[in-house]
Amino acid sequence: MSDLRLGIAGLGTVGVGVVKLVNDRQMAYNQMFGTTMSITAVSARTKGAERGVSLDGYAWFDDARELAKSPDIDVFVELIGGDEGIAKEAVINALEAGKHVVTANKALIAKHGVMLAKLAEANNVALMFEAAVAGGIPIIRVMSQSVVANEITHLAGIMNGTCNYILTTMEKEGRDFADVLADAQAKGYAEADPTFDVGGIDTAHKLAILTSLAFGTEVNFDSIYIEGIEKITAADIRNADAMGYRIKLLGMALKTETGIEQRVHPALVSKSSPIAAVDDVNNAVYIESKMLDGIMLEGKGAGEGPTASSVVGDILQILRGFIEPAFIMPTEKLKPYEKARMNRHEGGYYIALSVKDKVGALAAISERMAEASISIDSLIQQKAESDEGVIPVTLLTAETSEREIQDVLKKMDADGFLAAESRVIRIEKFS
Ligand SMILES: NC(=O)c1ccc[n+]([C@@H]2O[C@H](COP(=O)([O-])OP(=O)(O)OC[C@H]3O[C@@H](n4cnc5c(N)ncnc54)[C@H](OP(=O)(O)O)[C@@H]3O)[C@@H](O)[C@H]2O)c1
Structure with missing residues (x-):
């Protein structure tokens, strides 16, 4: 077998890592597989930028879309990023030119995965994206080659390191979100514009991909219910802790009677669950x-x-000849995605209320919960915040539906005893 010739587009964090790894392990791959891979060409935005790695001997392309079509490569490795523009155009060019594509680009696969998988099928080449979900964790391979033997019912992931770092630090140091975020940005753990991460969009990109693999449906990013971690306070984390929970940003997918539920939001997870220990x-x-x-x-x-x-x-x-459909099965066999109705979601809820320090306020709240037949599992009532006359009250409810919770909160609000918007965090159970 002849060498597999690689064209690498994007020489940032990941691209440089790939160049280093291929160079370091080339001999080992040769020994293991009797053949090896070599980088023949690269592309990035700025030619001549210092990247901490030698690019001598590789052809340089100013335009990644041209590299993608080059007759001197067999595999196009897309490490630029972004769901539109250059990355998308270059990947399409590569597939149409009969090149295998390997990418770490979750946004691209979440938005255009099925279209690209169809192109790969039509051209008899691979489209692979293990790095796009949870970086170094081999989750795609595990889902498509092992767990595929049986039926997945539920998946949940902590898939954004920035959010997990922020929530863990808020908990360890008792600090609020904005303060920890600023610190994370200074240390380089969070982007200057953190919206994609803290707003849950990055997690949703990864979830969309995993949902398709788990349930054999077309990738559907647009149907994901997304909430970020921006509204979580140090008090929420403290209260959750006192009630036996930790707060994590989860991406979740499960099958329900009305379809597939895909959700990204902060969730209370029991301290005894394995996912609570992921820091x-x-x-x-x-x-x-x-x-x-x-x-x-x-x-x-x-x-x-x-x-x-x-x-x-x-x-x-690819070097070993394992070329399989991108989403486990041929795209024509993927089922259309059927979205579950979110107001049907059932579970326990954490509710943080800012109650006006007035006679009858707490009784009215209890009455509203009783009227809706929502049982309260735990309640923490703090001292009134003196100047403002507001009593922070935290409730944990027994299992109920999203609709019941939204209705009861509307009624409580209309009663006029709440001083600020209530915060609701879903409780996620693992069997
Ligand atoms: N970083 C991670 O830990 C990580 C983890 C999992 C997945 N990913 C994914 O991997 C991909 C790359 O991420 P990264 O962190 O390596 O990004 P990065 O450090 O920002 O690097 C991006 C690279 O793309 C190049 N580039 C930008 N626009 C270009 C253009 N128009 N034409 C050609 N090259 C262009 C840049 O060139 P210059 O260097 O010349 O500016 C740079 O080398 C993204 O899809 C990301 O989501 C990253």
């Missing part, structure tokens, strides 16, 4: 399936080394 920048994906019960994979969800490991793992699959 700092780590990622984890928990999968429940009929034959396996629950399994969880945990590890580094980002960074040069872990992400390059997944990218090169994909390239090695």
Whole structure:
């Protein structure tokens, strides 16, 4: 077999990691597989930029879309990023030119995965994206080659290291969101514009991909219910802790009677669940399936080394001739995505109320809960915040529906005893 020739587009954190790993391990791959891979060409925005790695001997392309079509490459490795523009155009060019594509680009796969998978099928080439979900954790391979044997019922992941770092630090240090975010930005753990991460969009991109693999449906990013972590306070984390829970930003997918529920939001998870123990920048994906019960994979969800490991793992699959459909089965067999109705979601809820310090306020709240037949499992009532005359009250409800909770909150608001908007956090259970 001749060498597999790689064209790498994007020489940032991941691209440089891939160049280093391929160069370091080339001999080992040759020994293991009797053949090897070599980088023949690269592309990035700024030619001549210092990247901490030698690019001598590689052809340089100013335009990644031209590299994608080059007759001198067999695999186009897309490490630029973005769901539109250059990355998308270059990947389309590569597939149409009969090149295998390996990418770490979750936004691209979440938005255009099925269209690209169709193109890959039509041209008899691979489209692989292990690094796109949870960086170094080999979750795609596990789902498509092992867990595929049985039926997945529920999956939940901590898939954004920035959010997990912020929530863990808020808990450890008792600090508020904005304060920890500013610190994370200074340390380089959070982007200057953190919206994609803290707003839950990055997690949703990854969830959309996993949902398709779990349930054999077309990738559907637009149907995901998304809430970020911006409104979580240090008090929420303290109260959750006192009630036996930790707060995590989860991406979740499950099958319900009305369709598939895909949600990204902060959730209370019992301290005894494995996912509660996933700290700092780590990622984890928990999968429940009929034959396996629950399994969880945990590890580094980002960074040069872990992400390059997944990218090169994909390239090695191609080198070894393991070329499979991108989403487990041919795209024509993927089922259309049917969205579950969110107001049907059932579970327990954490509700943080700011109650006006007035006679009858607490009684009115209890009455509203009783009227709606929502049982309260725990209640924490803090001292009135003296100047403002507001009593922070935190409730944990027994299982109820999203609709009941929204209705009861509307009624409480109309009663006039609440001083500020209530915060609601769903409780997520793992069997
Ligand atoms: N970083 C991680 O830990 C991680 C983890 C999992 C997945 N990913 C995904 O991996 C991909 C790359 O991420 P990254 O962190 O390596 O990004 P990055 O450090 O920002 O690097 C992006 C690279 O793309 C190049 N680029 C930008 N616009 C270009 C254009 N128009 N034409 C050619 N090249 C262009 C840049 O060139 P210059 O260097 O010349 O500016 C840079 O080398 C993204 O899809 C990201 O979501 C990253």
